[in-house]
Amino acid sequence: MTFADHNLAEKAARGDVEAFAQLxxxxxxxxxxxxxxxxxxxxxxxxxxxxxxxxxxxxxxxxGDSTFSTWLYKITVNTCLSILRKERAREAREVxxxxxxxxxxxxxxxxxxxxxxxxxxRKELLRALGRxxxxxxxxxxxxxxxxxSYAEVAQILDVPDGTAKGWVSRGRAALxxxxxxxxxxx
Amino acid sequence: xxxxDRWDILERIGAYAASELSGAQAREVEQLILEDPEALRLAExxxxxxxxxxxxxxxxxxxxxxxxxxxxxxAYLSAFFRQAEDFFAGMGRAYLEAFVYYLGLRxxxxxxxxx
Numbered sequence: 001m002t003f004a005d006h007n008l009a010e011k012a013a014r015g016d017v018e019a020f021a022q023l024x025x026x027x028x029x030x031x032x033x034x035x036x037x038x039x040x041x042x043x044x045x046x047x048x049x050x051x052x053x054x055x056x057x058x059x060x061x062x063x064g065d066s067t068f069s070t071w072l073y074k075i076t077v078n079t080c081l082s083i084l085r086k087e088r089a090r091e092a093r094e095v096x097x098x099x100x101x102x103x104x105x106x107x108x109x110x111x112x113x114x115x116x117x118x119x120x121x122r123k124e125l126l127r128a129l130g131r132x133x134x135x136x137x138x139x140x141x142x143x144x145x146x147x148x149s150y151a152e153v154a155q156i157l158d159v160p161d162g163t164a165k166g167w168v169s170r171g172r173a174a175l176x177x178x179x180x181x182x183x184x185x186x
Numbered sequence: 187x188x189x190x191d192r193w194d195i196l197e198r199i200g201a202y203a204a205s206e207l208s209g210a211q212a213r214e215v216e217q218l219i220l221e222d223p224e225a226l227r228l229a230e231x232x233x234x235x236x237x238x239x240x241x242x243x244x245x246x247x248x249x250x251x252x253x254x255x256x257x258x259x260x261a262y263l264s265a266f267f268r269q270a271e272d273f274f275a276g277m278g279r280a281y282l283e284a285f286v287y288y289l290g291l292r293x294x295x296x297x298x299x300x301x
Contacts, residue, residue, distance in 0.1 A: 020261050024258055028249045028254050028257075031249075057264075122242060125235070140239075144239040169197045173197045
């Protein structure tokens with residue numbers, strides 16, 4: 001898979017559009033999924049299209065030092081963050097220390113997996129995620145939704161490992177507070 | 187218990203719930219959870235939230251076909267313009283070389299070696 005990606009990327013760098021099209025078809029799920037979670041559903045399509053334009057434009061710079069998917073994650077996250085920066089009005093209003101009430105989510109005796117599938121909670125979580133500061137949100141998405149290691153998160157976000165850990169940790173706490181606020185407003 | 191350093195506690199319990207603490211740090215949070223019902227509720231809340239995040243993370247939203255089509259169409263268009271640019275640049279160079287040769291600025295032997 002990685003080797004195939006590498007080959008396709010090399011061909012695409014030489015101008016082979018069919019090879020690029022194959023990369024798009026294989027990895028469009030990754031790009032769209034991450035874009036939805038960082039920018040929200042409304043902007044995910046535009047963000048994904050912008051990602052692929054950037055990939056095509058910069059494919060010659062892909063040297064294979066990392067896997068193609070890590071490189072793609074990096075472009076996706078950077079594109080999403082730059083879109084969010086442009087829309088500062090919609091930018092996260094991360095919960096500040098002063099108003100922090102310790103959050104408690106409504107309990108459920110259900111198996112967490114079952115509870116996880118409950119539609120309303122799912123929507124609440126995605127809304128709450130939108131209230132977490134953009135960089136922290138990106139770190140949180142990569143770590144807890146994409147299942148990447150801290151080393152990978154750090155590489156994608158281009159920050160030291162410690163910073164990546166800090167962003168995930170802060171994002172996790174901020175999300176819990178935001179989620180609790182969502183539940184309270186129900 | 188939970189006062190001025192609330193974020194710190196919140197983050198430590200979060201790290202524990204995510205199984206990212208080990209040794210003394212993990213035992214410290216475990217102790218806190220055992221002693222303080224509020225800390226216990228926080229840990230439970232984190233576990234629910236992380237399960238929810240993981241479950242949503244496992245979902246694969248369907249990619250709109252428009253995204254894929256647009257990306258491929260743009261690449262074809264860009265490749266076409268690149269080729270056209272190369273073609274016209276090559277033609278321009280050839281004309282220029284012919285013109286230089288015509289003016290007698292270069293001897294026949296050096297033709298095709300660029301200007």
